[in-house]
Amino acid sequence: MPKELWKGNEAIAEAAVRAGLQAYFGYPITPQTEILEYLSRRMPELGRAFVQAESELGAINMVYGAACTGARVMSTSSSPGVSLMMEGLSYIAGTEVPAVLVNVMRGGPGLGNIAPAQSDYNQAVHGGGHGDYPRIVLAPSSVQEAIDLMGLSFDLAEKYRMICMVILDGSIGQMMEPAEMPEMKPITERKFDWNTDGAINRERRILSSIYIDPPAEEVANFRLAKRWQEVQANEVRYKEYFLDDAEFVIVGFGTAGRVALSAVRAARAEGIKVGLLRPITVSPYPYEVIDQLAGRVSAFLVTEMNMGQMFDDVRLAVRGRVPVEFYGRTGGVVPFPDEILAEIHRIAAGQWSVDRDPRDSWQTRMASVIER
Amino acid sequence: MVAPNNLVYDRPEGFTDTPTHYCPGCTHGVAHRLIAEVLEEMNIIPRTIGVAPVGCSVFAYNYFDTDFVEAPHGRAPAMATGIKRVLPDRIVFTYQGDGDLASIGMGEIVHAAARGENITVVFINNANYGMTGGQMAPTTLPGMKTTSSPNGRDVETQGYPIKMAEMLSTLDGVGYCVRRSLHDPKNIRLAKKAIRTAFETQARGLGFSMVELLSTCPTNWGMTPVNALKFVEEHMVPAFPLGDYKVAASVAQIKV
Numbered sequence: 001m002p003k004e005l006w007k008g009n010e011a012i013a014e015a016a017v018r019a020g021l022q023a024y025f026g027y028p029i030t031p032q033t034e035i036l037e038y039l040s041r042r043m044p045e046l047g048r049a050f051v052q053a054e055s056e057l058g059a060i061n062m063v064y065g066a067a068c069t070g071a072r073v074m075s076t077s078s079s080p081g082v083s084l085m086m087e088g089l090s091y092i093a094g095t096e097v098p099a100v101l102v103n104v105m106r107g108g109p110g111l112g113n114i115a116p117a118q119s120d121y122n123q124a125v126h127g128g129g130h131g132d133y134p135r136i137v138l139a140p141s142s143v144q145e146a147i148d149l150m151g152l153s154f155d156l157a158e159k160y161r162m163i164c165m166v167i168l169d170g171s172i173g174q175m176m177e178p179a180e181m182p183e184m185k186p187i188t189e190r191k192f193d194w195n196t197d198g199a200i201n202r203e204r205r206i207l208s209s210i211y212i213d214p215p216a217e218e219v220a221n222f223r224l225a226k227r228w229q230e231v232q233a234n235e236v237r238y239k240e241y242f243l244d245d246a247e248f249v250i251v252g253f254g255t256a257g258r259v260a261l262s263a264v265r266a267a268r269a270e271g272i273k274v275g276l277l278r279p280i281t282v283s284p285y286p287y288e289v290i291d292q293l294a295g296r297v298s299a300f301l302v303t304e305m306n307m308g309q310m311f312d313d314v315r316l317a318v319r320g321r322v323p324v325e326f327y328g329r330t331g332g333v334v335p336f337p338d339e340i341l342a343e344i345h346r347i348a349a350g351q352w353s354v355d356r357d358p359r360d361s362w363q364t365r366m367a368s369v370i371e372r
Numbered sequence: 373m374v375a376p377n378n379l380v381y382d383r384p385e386g387f388t389d390t391p392t393h394y395c396p397g398c399t400h401g402v403a404h405r406l407i408a409e410v411l412e413e414m415n416i417i418p419r420t421i422g423v424a425p426v427g428c429s430v431f432a433y434n435y436f437d438t439d440f441v442e443a444p445h446g447r448a449p450a451m452a453t454g455i456k457r458v459l460p461d462r463i464v465f466t467y468q469g470d471g472d473l474a475s476i477g478m479g480e481i482v483h484a485a486a487r488g489e490n491i492t493v494v495f496i497n498n499a500n501y502g503m504t505g506g507q508m509a510p511t512t513l514p515g516m517k518t519t520s521s522p523n524g525r526d527v528e529t530q531g532y533p534i535k536m537a538e539m540l541s542t543l544d545g546v547g548y549c550v551r552r553s554l555h556d557p558k559n560i561r562l563a564k565k566a567i568r569t570a571f572e573t574q575a576r577g578l579g580f581s582m583v584e585l586l587s588t589c590p591t592n593w594g595m596t597p598v599n600a601l602k603f604v605e606e607h608m609v610p611a612f613p614l615g616d617y618k619v620a621a622s623v624a625q626i627k628v
Contacts, residue, residue, distance in 0.1 A: 022458055023454065023457055023458045025453075025454065049457035049458050051453060051457060051487070053450070053483070054479050054480070054482075054483035055479055057447065057450070057479070057480070058447075058450045058453075058479065058480055058483060059450075061443065061444060061447035061450035061451050061454065061480070062450045062451070062453050062454035062457070063454060064443075064444075064447075064450075064451055064454060065423070065441065065443075065450065065451030065452060065453060065454025065455040066454035066455065066457065066458045067454070068441045068451070068454075068455065069421075069454075069455055069458050069459055071458040073454070073458075087444055087447075088444065088447070091443075091444050095441075095442075196421055196439035196440065196441055196455075197421070197439070197459055197462070198418060198419040198420070198421055198438075198439055198459065198462045199417075199418050199437075199438060199439050200418045200419060201418075204437060204438055204439050204440070205439050205440075206433045206434075206439070206440045206441070206442070207440075207441045207442070208424075208433065208440075208441065208442035209442065210430065210442055
């Protein structure tokens with residue numbers, strides 16, 4: 001297919017349609033509303049289900065119901081709306097049904113603002129709903145990658161009977177880029193041995209997240225954890241840039257990773273041996289590749305559009321062997337490549353913060369920006 | 373064993389053979405049976421998908437011989453919407469209590485009704501939160517003592533009971549919305565007829581249908597089952613009048 005100019009949100013919507021989306025339930029919230037608007041037109045013209053729900057609570061529970069039938073189903077929202085969906089997400093996880101949820105993240109906490117942010121990383125990757133449950137989280141850094149990951153998200157959700165979230169910041173949702181759409185995938189009749197679509201010529205089925213007997217819940221939690229080990233073994237995805245001879249490594253996902261790439265290229269032009277690791281799956285996290293890098297590079301710099309959330313995962317993989325520095329912008333502010341380049345210069349000059357949490361020294365460095 | 377030609381009362385096919393967990397004298401069992409009979413009579417057991425609530429009837433899925441899902445508290449109408457929209461030829465019903473439907477799930481039920489979702493809702497109104505031990509519900513009568521209104525519901529500080537059937541009947545998406553009671557055999561027969569009409573409404577695609585059923589909770593009300601039935605007749609029925617609050621013209625044509 002030829003490249004066309006696509007707005008991120010609309011590209012996500014069309015890519016989901018082409019991946020076989022059968023039902024969409026959503027609620028308006030900036031900066032993801034174009035997904036809802038696009039699908040309000042597109043789904044009915046294909047004879048597929050579309051409902052603008054009364055709330056995000058309603059939307060995620062419609063997703064839950066449709067997911068129980070085995071249909072390919074998705075909702076999309078932005079940070080405050082995703083917070084409202086956490087109840088449903090936990091139930092979907094506990095019931096082991098597949099569903100896709102896109103979070104076009106904005107500045108927070110609270111109502112925050114509608115500018116791009118990555119501050120729902122911990123909610124998506126480590127937390128969110130109640131209970132012990134794993135979930136797959138994909139983080140695209142361009143419109144093209146968002147398109148490519150939509151198809152993957154449905155396949156992974158279905159394969160592992162698990163939630164697959166796609167998290168991107170508002171700038172990817174709002175910007176237009178040339179991108180190539182995949183072919184339209186026909187909706188095939190898929191047979192499952194778990195879905196509740198009416199007990200016609202088979203035994204009846206129950207889908208529930210209730211295990212009133214604690215040992216049975218424990219067994220269920222171990223089953224989820226075992227499935228998660230499979231995901232960790234098979235589904236880690238990341239992209240490497242200039243890592244072969246790198247002395248320093250930047251780690252950043254989504255837009256922060258993309259901004260960092262510009263800084264890395266500029267630093268390379270100056271002869272600084274710096275590379276970039278951009279996780280595409282932030283859950284499962286590419287711990288192993290960072291573990292290996294930690295054995296041969298002299299420092300890491302984590303850059304995010306939050307107060308340092310993925311930072312903890314990098315530190316977990318590095319295990320104190322080399323310094324891990326942090327540089328972020330938060331509250332809806334996107335860093336410029338020059339800011340990252342300045343950090344690369346600082347680290348290349350050996351000025352790292354060894355005696356305290358690197359996020360504390362980052363806050364000190366930010367004083368001139370914050371205390372305006 | 374009873375000879376088949378002498379058998380006058382048996383477990384309906386819509387039921388599994390699991391004994392229910394409900395307290396003695398509770399009318400959940402009656403309501404369940406009426407639904408199971410209707411499913412059997414309409415010959416729709418295999419294509420029916422039920423949605424259980426959170427509350428005493430959280431385990432409803434154990435008793436009906438159909439596919440079933442179990443919703444988060446109050447969200448059954450949203451789940452039912454999701455199921456029905458992708459499988460419009462299936463029969464989808466929710467079974468919800470008053471805390472589930474009229475309190476935490478108020479948003480979901482109102483909007484499912486407003487959208488005219490082709491689903492059937494069986495709403496059990498027993499004026500308290502049964503499963504958590506008898507707290508005040510949106511339907512608790514003024515002056516009624518519960519574990520969270522120990523001096524009786526004071527409408528000055530705790531508000532008034534919500535009349536769901538009346539409220540939902542104002543919405544244009546609703547095809548059939550009535551209130552019945554389970555306190556004596558005559559009313560139980562009328563309740564069954566209403567449940568049948570509600571499922572027929574859905575089967576014909578005539579919009580949202582709900583049957584509110586006044587029910588007992590002998591355990592939490594602290595009454596014998598017989599006194600609980602009397603309480604429904606003497607106190608619940610006057611507060612929640614029985615009747616047909618919305619019967620769309622197309623639904624009125626249905627003969628059951």
